Each structure stands twice: as structure tokens, then as C-alpha cells.
Amino acid sequence: xxxxxxxxxxxxxxxxxxxxxxxxxxxxxxxxxxxxxxxxxxxxxxxxxxxxxxxxxxxxxxxxxxxxxxxxxxxxxxxxxxxxxxxxxxxxxxxxxxxxxxxxxxxxxxxxxxxxxxxxxxxxxxxxxxxxxxxxxxxxxxxxxxxxxxxxxxxxxxxxxxxx
Amino acid sequence: xxxxxxxxxxxxxxxxxxxxxxxxxxxxxxxxxxxxxxxxxxxxxxxxxxxxxxxxxxxxxxxxxxxxxxxxxxxxxxxxxxxxxxxxxxxxxxxxxxxxxxxxxxxxxxxxxxxxxxxxxxxxxxxxxxxxxxxxxxxxxxxxxxxxxxxxxxxxxxxxxxxxxxxxxxxxxxxxxxxxxxxxxxxxxxxxxxxxxxxxxxxxxxxxxxxxxxxxxxxxxxxxxxxxxxxxxxxxxxxxxxxxxxxxxxxxxxxxxxxxxxxxxxxxxxxxxxxxxxxxxxxxxxxxxxxxxxxxxxxxxxxxxxxxxxxxxxxxxxxxxxxxxxxxxxxxxxxxxxxxxxxxxxxxxxxxxxxxxxxx
Ligand code: SF4
Ligand code: SF4
Numbered sequence: 238x239x240x241x242x243x244x245x246x247x248x249x250x251x252x253x254x255x256x257x258x259x260x261x262x263x264x265x266x267x268x269x270x271x272x273x274x275x276x277x278x279x280x281x282x283x284x285x286x287x288x289x290x291x292x293x294x295x296x297x298x299x300x301x302x303x304x305x306x307x308x309x310x311x312x313x314x315x316x317x318x319x320x321x322x323x324x325x326x327x328x329x330x331x332x333x334x335x336x337x338x339x340x341x342x343x344x345x346x347x348x349x350x351x352x353x354x355x356x357x358x359x360x361x362x363x364x365x366x367x368x369x370x371x372x373x374x375x376x377x378x379x380x381x382x383x384x385x386x387x388x389x390x391x392x393x394x395x396x397x398x399x400x401x
Numbered sequence: 402x403x404x405x406x407x408x409x410x411x412x413x414x415x416x417x418x419x420x421x422x423x424x425x426x427x428x429x430x431x432x433x434x435x436x437x438x439x440x441x442x443x444x445x446x447x448x449x450x451x452x453x454x455x456x457x458x459x460x461x462x463x464x465x466x467x468x469x470x471x472x473x474x475x476x477x478x479x480x481x482x483x484x485x486x487x488x489x490x491x492x493x494x495x496x497x498x499x500x501x502x503x504x505x506x507x508x509x510x511x512x513x514x515x516x517x518x519x520x521x522x523x524x525x526x527x528x529x530x531x532x533x534x535x536x537x538x539x540x541x542x543x544x545x546x547x548x549x550x551x552x553x554x555x556x557x558x559x560x561x562x563x564x565x566x567x568x569x570x571x572x573x574x575x576x577x578x579x580x581x582x583x584x585x586x587x588x589x590x591x592x593x594x595x596x597x598x599x600x601x602x603x604x605x606x607x608x609x610x611x612x613x614x615x616x617x618x619x620x621x622x623x624x625x626x627x628x629x630x631x632x633x634x635x636x637x638x639x640x641x642x643x644x645x646x647x648x649x650x651x652x653x654x655x656x657x658x659x660x661x662x663x664x665x666x667x668x669x670x671x672x673x674x675x676x677x678x679x680x681x682x683x684x685x686x687x688x689x690x691x692x693x694x695x696x697x698x699x700x701x702x703x704x705x706x707x708x709x710x711x712x713x714x715x716x717x718x719x720x721x722x723x724x725x726x727x728x729x730x731x732x733x734x735x736x737x738x739x740x741x742x743x744x745x746x747x748x749x750x751x752x753x754x755x756x757x758x759x760x761x
């Protein structure tokens with residue numbers, strides 16, 4: 238009896254379209270949101286290194302000196318942790334799986350020229366700010382030193398100055 | 402007069418075994434009189450990694466204990482840590498976790514049906530069942546972004562929300578899967594050729610099942626009604642379901658219990674989607690876990706225990722997992738006693754062996 242049942246299923250399968258995809262002859266289809274591989278937008282990355290710190294398999298290397306961002310795709314477990322933690326939202330997850338390879342390669346990406354300029358400009362501004370801050374501290378110390386003799390017993394103290 | 406005894410090695414490489422386990426079958430003519438199992442071929446030392454990965458990263462390792470019940474392993478570990486840190490995930494997180502857990506159970510049981518069909522040599526039935534398993538994997542992929550390792554669970558809730566539209570889309574798909582499994586059920590449970598391979602084969606009595614410490618569908622097929630989901634972890638306390646048992650205790654009963662559990666899981670998933678609360682999916686955590694906890698959850702193959710011991714540092718000191726297959730191996734050797742050599746592959750499959758999680 239049940240063999241007849243299964244014959245029905247088999248006949249149906251014979252005349253319906255295949256349940257599988259002919260990958261790699263045809264393109265593979267992915268769901269929306271499939272965790273395929275990591276892509277970094279080198280126009281937005283600031284090489285802060287958060288992704289490197291957060292990656293559980295240490296697949297990412299950030300080289301601030303050489304201005305490169307590298308990933309070892311065969312160490313990456315597509316967990317999305319780096320994407321969730323990137324402060325500049327420069328990382329994203331593409332749907333397609335990593336291409337097969339014959340060796341465990343590393344992929345290096347250099348910052349785009351524009352981003353290099355942006356970072357250089359930011360660095361310059363930061364340096365200026367640091368310099369200004371240093372000058373301000375220096376001035377404060379000098380002033381404090383000048384104020385000190387005033388605190389000596391006998392001298393006329395200026396109570397307002399200490400607060401400045 | 403007793404026949405001449407000989408030893409037939411079964412595994413670690415055998416067509417019916419997806420993973421390596423070795424059993425020495427001591428046979429007399431065509432009958433097995435004793436079975437001596439040995440395991441340890443795929444030990445990976447994952448538990449030791451808790452001392453190398455911080456407690457948040459360890460979730461990814463816990464998920465990788467096994468490729469079939471990966472969600473459950475992640476959940477077991479996270480559940481233990483959440484108890485230590487006294488974190489209460491939001492209702493939505495609990496319901497989504499339950500839904501994903503049941504989807505995993507469905508795909509695991511359907512996988513088992515396929516392996517069973519393969520073990521008794523019904524190739525087209527094997528492919529037919531896996532066709533439906535594929536639909537479940539697609540659902541998991543749509544919900545989490547992964548087909549095998551989901552990376553969606555984290556301590557305190559979930560890392561990603563599953564949109565309501567996506568979950569609503571699961572309902573018609575689930576109907577299709579249930580319908581498909583119903584058509585396969587007729588073959589599994591009433592085909593004379595299949596019945597001759599299952600009925601009365603590998604009988605395990607209720608007393609033996611309890612004495613040997615069996616777990617999961619293997620135990621329930623011997624008429625013992627225990628199911629760790631009844632403890633009400635995740636959102637199981639908010640959904641309706643029964644414990645499915647059978648009194649027959651043979652391979653047929655194990656097949657029956659698993660098929661019924663597929664329907665039951667589908668019903669739990671529907672209830673979860675219906676009752677899905679709206680609020681957030683994550684509660685922030687503070688500090689490091691300090692204390693110890695042991696949790697038991699119901700994996701597709703049975704109860705799995707997770708023990709975590711931590712002393713307030715970033716790195717946990719000890720984690721221990723006891724998986725259901727480990728608990729079922731003693732009973733397997735019992736059911737193998739007295740069976741025909743030709744039935745050994747089927748009996749090994751009936752416990753739904755998952756060796757990589759047994760050895761971790
Ligand atoms: S976290 Fe984002 S911005 Fe920072 S280095 Fe990584 S990719 Fe670049
Ligand atoms: S997806 Fe995960 S493993 Fe891959 S690079 Fe990002 S953090 Fe590392």
C-alpha cells in the first residue's frame with residue numbers, strides 16, 4: 238500500500254523541477270542577510286583597531302603605520318562581531334561565501350587616497366590640539382610658579398589668583 | 402553447543418556512520434553476543450578553550466561543539482552564564498530562542514530520518530526527507546544568516562533580531578514541511594519492507610533504559626516520560642506541548658517518537674510566532690561571571706548538561722559538557738546484544754549518534 242504512496246511521490250519528483258541548484262554551473266542563491274564574507278569600505282575605515290580587538294579568531298590585522306587593513310578569510314568564522322562593533326560602520330557582511338583557494342591566504346587592503354588624506358588631516362589637527370594643550374599646561378605651570386612666592390609668609394597673598 | 406566466536410570491527414569508518422565510533426562486535430555465527438565500544442577519535446579539546454577565550458567569545462566555541470545541535474550548545478553555555486550573572490533575557494529573546502531551538506530540533510530529527518532511510522537502503526526516501534530538511538535550513542538562514550552555525554545567541558539575549566515578517570513567512574513553509582513529512586511517515590511507519598527492518602529490532606525495556614541512563618527520544622521510545630523542556634527554560638513554560646512516548650521500545654518506536662516530535666516542534670514554533678512579544682532582544686551585562694552553575698537542556702538527542710565554574714575573571718575556569726550520545730552508548734551496547742549482524746548499522750543509527758559532541 239505504502240509503496241504505492243511513495244511511487245506517487247517519486248512520480249511527482251520526476252516531473253517537477255529539481256530541488257537543488259546546479260552550483261557551480263549556475264549561480265548560487267543566498268538569503269537576505271546570509272553571513273558570507275567580510276567587506277571593508279576603505280573610504281570609511283579609520284584604522285582604529287576595534288575590529289582586530291573584537292575578532293574572536295584574530296583574523297583581522299590593522300597596520301596603522303602601513304595604513305593597511307588585512308583579513309585572513311580562512312580564519313574568519315563569519316560571526317559578524319567586527320561588523321557590529323565597527324564605530325565607523327565601514328565593515329559589512331556580503332552574502333556570498335568566500336571563494337575556495339589552495340592556501341590560507343591573507344588579503345591586504347590599503348586605505349583609499351582620499352581616506353589617507355582625511356586621516357592625515359585629522360592627525361595634523363590632533364597634533365595641533367595636543368600642542369595647544371601642552372602650551373596651555375606650560376603656561377599654567379609658569380603662572381603657578383610665579384604665584385608661589387606670594388604664598389610665602391609675610392607676603393601679601395592674592396586669594397583670587399589660586400583659583401585661576 | 403555454542404558456535405565459534407569471532408570479533409568483527411565496526412567503524413570508525415563505516416558507510417552508515419557520519420562520524421567515527423568504533424565498536425568491536427563479538428559474534429557467534431550471525432548473532433552479536435557482545436559489543437565493546439571505543440570512542441575518542443575526534444577529541445578537539447574545546448572545553449579547555451575556556452581558559453583561552455574570554456567568556457563572551459566562548460559562545461562561538463560552544464556553538465561549534467556540534468554542527469547539528471549548534472544552537473542548543475550555544476544556548477546551554479549562555480544559559481549557565483546568565484544564571485551565574487543573574488541576567489534575565491527579555492521575553493522576545495526567550496521566544497526567539499525557543500523558536501530557533503525547535504527549528505534545530507526539526508532539522509536534526511529530519512536528518513535522522515534520512516540517515517535511517519539510508520541505513521535500511523531506501524535511497525529515494527533519504528533524499529525526500531532531506532529535501533524537507535533543506536527548507537528548515539533555509540528558514541534558519543533567513544532568521545540568523547547561517548545554516549549550520551547561527552552566531553545569533555549571546556549572553557544577555559540575541560545579537561540580531563528576527564523581523565516579524567520573516568517569522569510570518571515561516572508559517573506556510575512549516576505547513577509544507579509537515580505535509581512532506583506526513584507523506585514520508587506513511588513509508589516509515591507502515592511500509593512492510595521498512596517494518597521488517599524496524600519492528601521488534603533492538604528492544605530496550607523501560608527498566609533497562611532507566612538503569613542505563615538513556616536520554617531523549619531513545620529513552621522516551623522505551624516508555625519513560627521525561628523531557629527536560631518541561632523544566633520550562635527559555636519560553637517552554639509559555640507554550641503547550643506533551644511528552645511523546647511509546648511503549649514498544651524497539652527501533653520502530655524510536656522512529657515513531659522522532660516523527661511525532663517533528664510535528665510537535667512545528668506546533669511549538671507556530672505558538673512562539675503567534676505569541677511573540679514585541680520588546681527588545683538584549684539586556685546589557687555588567688562585570689564578569691562569578692560562581693558556578695549546572696544547567697540541563699533538551700537537545701534533539703536528549704538531555705545535555707552544561708557546567709560552568711568561574712571566579713569573577715574574564716576567563717572562565719572550567720566548563721564541562723555532558724552530551725546525550727555519551728549517555729546513550731551504554732544502552733546501545735545493550736540493544737546490540739543478541740541482534741543480527743545485519744541489524745547493527747540500523748541500531749547504531751537509532752540512538753542518533755553524534756560523536757563529535759560526545760568527544761568535543
Ligand atoms: S573597527 Fe571599523 S574603522 Fe576601526 S579599523 Fe576596523 S574596520 Fe576600520
Ligand atoms: S566576522 Fe568574526 S571572525 Fe570574521 S573577521 Fe569579523 S569578527 Fe573576525
